[in-house]
Amino acid sequence: MFPRSIAIRAVVASTSLIVPGTLSAQVGPVAVELDMIDVSASKGSPAPKGLNLATPGRSASRLGLTPLQTPASVDVISGEVVRERGQFTVNEAVTQNGVGIASTASPGTGNSSFSARGFVGTNSVMRLYDGVRLYTSTQTFPFDTWNVERIEVLRGPASVLYGEGAIGGVINVVPKRPTFERVNEAQVGFGSDYTRRIAVGSGGPINEVLAYRLDVSRNAGAGWLRPNGDFENLAVSGALLYRPSADLSVTLSNDYGDNAPERYWGSPLVNGRVPRALRDTNFNVADSDIRWRDNWTVLKAEWSPTADLTLRNIAYRMTSDRLYRNAEGYTFLPESGRIQRSLFADIRHDQEQVGNRFDATLRGEVFGLQSQSVLGFEVNRIRYRHINNRPYGGTDEVDPFAFVPGRFINLAGTAPGYETNTDQYALFAENRLVLTEQLSLVTGLRYEAPSIRNDNLRDGTRFRRDFEALSWRAGLVYQPLPDISLYASYATAVDPVGNFVTLSLAQRDFRLSNGRQVEIGAKGLFWDGTAEWTLAGYRIVKDNLVSAVPGQPGVGVQVGSQSSQGVEAALSLSLWENWRIDANVALLHAQYDDFRQTVAGQVVSYAGNQPVDVPERVANLWVAHAFAPRWEARLGVQHVGSMVSDFANAVRRPDYTLLNAVIDYRPEPNSRLSLRLYNLTDEVYAAARGGNAASVLLGRPRSVELVYYVAF
Template structure:
């Protein structure tokens, strides 16, 4: 379908949707009734029962979400708490086009509409395409935003490019998290949850005045849970939770025209994590005696269970996922008469301490795999916001500097030689690979500067034109060095003495030193036209031209026949993005119902793809540019509250995200490993990894008046569910790594009062659905497929009080 026919179809669809809404305009009496005011509606698409005013800051100013010409989902804090969505990973069950994948905190991807972060092992040399903001502070790495939500007021998921105002390469969208702020009236909240698998969670927050001009707020949370996979080698449960979060804020407000907020937070995760289970094997192009079954039999090895949902593993390497995140920010707002001047200054840190088992088996093949990292990030944003009768605008500047240091170690054990060398090799029965160790040192210095602006010109009371621009400069300086040592501690160098032994060792780990650099300017712009057809119908159309900064390979690059690094692969080009969107936002049934629909298409040239190498230690994965990618589809958010006793929501998305041109992609495992296997494959037209064509979230809640323990309130029953169709769990689609579609159902029943007391029981994954979050291709093209099962059925109870 051409661009023109695509938008003609979209315009026709919007016309059909908007037509009944014209007739559904609320009568004057309803419009004057505060119960039906738009700000008292439930959060868009969640059906939640929040009585707070629902406003958003998607355009860096307070306004109701129905007035914003943008595809946006808003989830309020109360709904986050009641549905157990205590982190970004859980949030995806409420927002269909948000995808979250995590094999451990560092290797985490957050995508919107199938775009954002290359699927696979993390490479620090590129940016994420989904910006994550907490109280206006940018979190530059997805891994640094894997904390539990702490005292959150609401979360906005902005879909589509946000490069004008949110910048820093937000080509897929942004997640805007707002926490509860200090108050000059004393208030507090406390919550305790207990459940199966030893689940314990406690949250508390208190806020109030210290003086007439100074207020404070302190919040904490702690979460722990036993693991869901049993390791028969260590006799321990893995995939546990052990999280701690703290946040403190001071608000200085000497006048109505000025306020200053100092905030500090700290989050620590120290789980026994992260592992996998055996899922299946698939035939590759290797010789039969080099396939997984023959390799395992040769060493007398058998997997602990052929049923992945027995949740049993035998990983023999140490597992650890220590994660510390925190920082300090200072935010000032100053009403200077014609507008508001805002300054946000922040420092954030991230300390990652991992240990992994990268062979996915109980054999001592890879006995140590770890890449601890430390990050420091500094940001400064200044912006001026003006609102007038006919014109609103925001202008500003943004500065960013980041340093990441990583120290990696990967070591092979006693089973490595016979696993990696053919039986015909004279060294097959030796131990030449036992103790072989690679030590990696790398750093990244990343600097970015930007000027931006966006205006909303009200041509008439009904028509608004919104242009936006951003000028961005990015500079990256990197360093990567791999040194290789034998089991006796002798260093192996390129050009040194050559022998059959060193040839075998260099096939596993190749020494390499590179110092890639990248710098570039880019100019992003967008234009949105909106039409307020009636009080309750908003139509809009958007075009955006934006970029994701180019990058550098921080995990090493491929080598030539002489084992020299191919320096042309050290950098990757910027992504160039063209985005088109049509949308309609409607309210009807006396504003008791909301239906928002968006039709979108995003074309990307030089898409930054993650390329995984099949060998054990040659590369952990490197970056390359695919020729072109397209994501297009349809989304809708529907919520209804016919009375105070019932509300419901149904959100959905159809996403068609494919490689339009990728002729030199890595081949899937079924075409890899043989002497005549192709060096690369053409996967043009195939689906991007992690993308379900169909995804839905839905739910409802009903209540009746009741009394409990002498308190008047209501008994309620709530349900929320989600469905997603199948998706590929490998950068190149493989018949071995398609994850079947699945549906999850969660229930809650409880009693609450208007004073803020709430007690309820809950069950999640109520029907005990077996499903995978991810599948992994084992190294070496042996045909091994490992996986990460999703959570089993969990249940528990929560008591919450607000005072």
């Protein structure tokens, strides 16, 4: 029997919002159109372990509240659900399951940049790994979902929890960690373009006080692009848990990732579209290279000396080495019919971060009211060295229909460029005050003071800049019934001037960006907790906005303000015994409120324009049907609205809708053979901006994989 207890998040709005009536490009001042295909949904299968409204989490609050108790929008995506749906990357897991999250990923962002609530990038949508933040402009780990226990998504400002940034939200990837329950599992897969996957995991007790967890995964393939479309990666996660008593636990973990993705920076637009004849061609140089190596070592300790006091400490060291050597810009020349390549960039990142976070949870009463508080501090030291061949000069031309990759051009020579040393400390506090049996007040406060020293390793100059920031939030939660919550909240946030660790001399005098959000919402469970729903409305305003200039790496401008307002809804339920529906939709309006820039000697205003890389409509639908004993089918629909690639909104990327499907057969209750089909309609779509404004990054075409999973 298919369990009715399955309840993963999904959509409240009609499915007409998910599959729009037309897939044609939206027309802007200069429309960018892609060749597109017009598109005119097991008995005895295990229940996905979705952690939803009634399950405590720590991404939206360190108080350990459930989403029902939290005055904010929170998604919790089960790792088991992610793997059942064939989502092998964190990017796919977040964008195909989370509410209102769209990918803006490119190799330059480590293939892990997102848009949420009208704001874009690694600063505005922060990435965490097991609750720990890496201070960087490029997040390259984690990338594989094999070792993921769950992914928690907090939408809206989160500076009060994690520091400057995160005005659009936070994505926290929580890995599998040791338990005293023994488990062994393995997975192997093969697919289109010679894709190969293998993964193993094991965990359980060593003795009465020690437990372990080890996960290893490796993926490789030839890729759908030619040439340089091949990829390979390795992820290794290991942890030891020491629990001598029920009130004390210590976990030592180390996570390592080595990722060499496809060396693809985009496809050139020819008369506003990517011709199908060029769809599979990668115009990068023959000796291109991309390599990311990350290592995270974390020591966590938690001690509850009394029922009213819990102490936690997290000490960590992370290192990240990144290599890029590519021709990143591609422009079609109509006069000659050739492709001009530019932005020949040879870049190395060498980063180390050492930090510690301590907090204490206190439970008691304040003026006779039940109260729970968290008080803590955090310190970080980040060393970041940037080696490059700026100003990334050089161009050449190639024939798009008789393509010869050629070699990398390095005019300036590669040498150390600059090094930054960032010291950051912060004090933070949270409180939940139970005013009545039905009404509670949740508040938070954070003060931080980062200090950045930048040393130019070429001319010997240096500068130092100190910042201070105060963030706070407050929200009321009213529960007329135990399974229903109504809430209203106000939150503030600060964004850095680009990114602290890459702060340049030109950005030194920029002010911190300030943001504020008002949100109201409702959420609840019904049908005895087997179904869930959420509904939220919000408005965010961000002042002193620092915006990157598309196609000009390292260049930023500080503009007046940007705002967004929207509604989000989700629904999850089992309509019938063997059916499940999970769906969500986000509709928003985002705009530059005050944005002036000098273009060709004249001041141009972009006020009222749609921000770059911000879709104003995002929706997901998953339908699962256990249609026979041991058999289950899943159909996924992902819709992303139109986006723009420039401030003037002259270059518009069309909306797109993707169909994915999975058919599972379970030879035994603990095994699964899956046939996975991606992009069923073989839609040609722009997944992101390319390396320059004249190109786009295309999403993968139709592909298929066969995967076998077993637990033992």
